[in-house]
Amino acid sequence: MIDIKHVSYRYDEESPEAVKxxxxxxxxxxxxxxxxxxGSGKSTLAKLVNGLFQPTAGTILVDGLDTADDKNTxxxxxxxxxxxxxxxxQLVATVVRDDVAFGLENLGVPxxxxxxxxxxxxxxxxxxxxxxxAPHLLSGGQKQRVAIAGVLAMEPKAIICDEATAMLDPKGRxxxxxxxxxxxxxxxxxxxxxxxxxxxxAQCDNVYVMHDxxxxxxxxxxxxxxxxxxxxxxxxxxPQMASLAASLRRAGVQLPENILTCEDMVREVKKLCC
Ligand SMILES: Nc1ncnc2c1ncn2[C@@H]1O[C@H](COP(=O)(O)OP(=O)(O)O)[C@@H](O)[C@H]1O
Ligand SMILES: [Mg+2]
Numbered sequence: 001m002i003d004i005k006h007v008s009y010r011y012d013e014e015s016p017e018a019v020k021x022x023x024x025x026x027x028x029x030x031x032x033x034x035x036x037x038x039g040s041g042k043s044t045l046a047k048l049v050n051g052l053f054q055p056t057a058g059t060i061l062v063d064g065l066d067t068a069d070d071k072n073t074x075x076x077x078x079x080x081x082x083x084x085x086x087x088x089x090q091l092v093a094t095v096v097r098d099d100v101a102f103g104l105e106n107l108g109v110p111x112x113x114x115x116x117x118x119x120x121x122x123x124x125x126x127x128x129x130x131x132x133x134a135p136h137l138l139s140g141g142q143k144q145r146v147a148i149a150g151v152l153a154m155e156p157k158a159i160i161c162d163e164a165t166a167m168l169d170p171k172g173r174x175x176x177x178x179x180x181x182x183x184x185x186x187x188x189x190x191x192x193x194x195x196x197x198x199x200x201x202a203q204c205d206n207v208y209v210m211h212d213x214x215x216x217x218x219x220x221x222x223x224x225x226x227x228x229x230x231x232x233x234x235x236x237x238x239p240q241m242a243s244l245a246a247s248l249r250r251a252g253v254q255l256p257e258n259i260l261t262c263e264d265m266v267r268e269v270k271k272l273c274c
């Protein structure tokens with residue numbers, strides 16, 4: 001779905017490359033995390049995928065379309081919708097339903113087709129009851145779900161979320177992450193989940209770790225988080241339970257390496273005790 005080959009990007013001549021020789025492959029239907037500290041190049045990469053910036057070197061294909069060709073920009077943005085960090089910057093209308101319809105109007109979708117698509121999109125994110133409300137009265141998590149509905153109404157193949165939960169409280173974070181997980185499972189939408197939260201990356205299918213503009217690690221969450229020491233150079237910590245399991249293993253407790261979440265820990269500790 002998204003093929004990034006040896007891509008570099010520099011904002012201006014004086015600054016170092018913000019993205020350095022990045023190669024990654026996002027297959028259709030996958031749910032992939034890009035994990036990295038602040039300044040590691042994640043947002044720059046997202047904007048390159050979206051065609052907002054052109055690579056200084058290398059190529060990016062989104063569903064086979066080269067982002068360097070201006071003729072493809074519109075199709076790429078329709079195929080790969082983006083959700084950003086600040087929900088308030090993404091909502092444009094005074095009523096939820098108009099907000100979700102906004103992108104469809106730009107696409108020139110006939111009016112009679114618009115309402116069912118808007119309703120359907122809002123149902124998919126569990127926001128249909130709020131259709132006639134003003135977006136500014138919603139919680140942060142609800143606003144992000146409306147923004148997701150706006151992207152969903154365009155029937156994209158992929159959704160790129162750039163720190164979509166970073167400004168939300170834990171409840172909002174959970175509801176937004178789970179909405180995307182469900183859209184991925186039920187509708188097969190490819191999700192690129194950009195985050196600095198380890199706990200979220202641990203729930204994705206694949207993880208790429210970025211540091212100083214480069215991809216420095218890639219694999220399943222288990223590959224990435226098995227050894228918390230390996231993440232140190234990139235100033236990242238493993239999820240709490242993975243770290244605890246590693247400490248217990250060092251202290252001689254016979255725990256397996258497949259522990260990332262509380263549920264995993266409870267399951268394995270029960271096995272030890274019973
Ligand atoms: N508009 C810009 N102009 C110049 N440098 C920028 C700009 N935006 C980001 N950068 C630099 O590019 C690097 C990567 O930033 P960014 O892609 O925003 O990282 P992340 O999203 O991982 O926090 C950083 O060193 C940052 O300072
Ligand atoms: Mg960023």
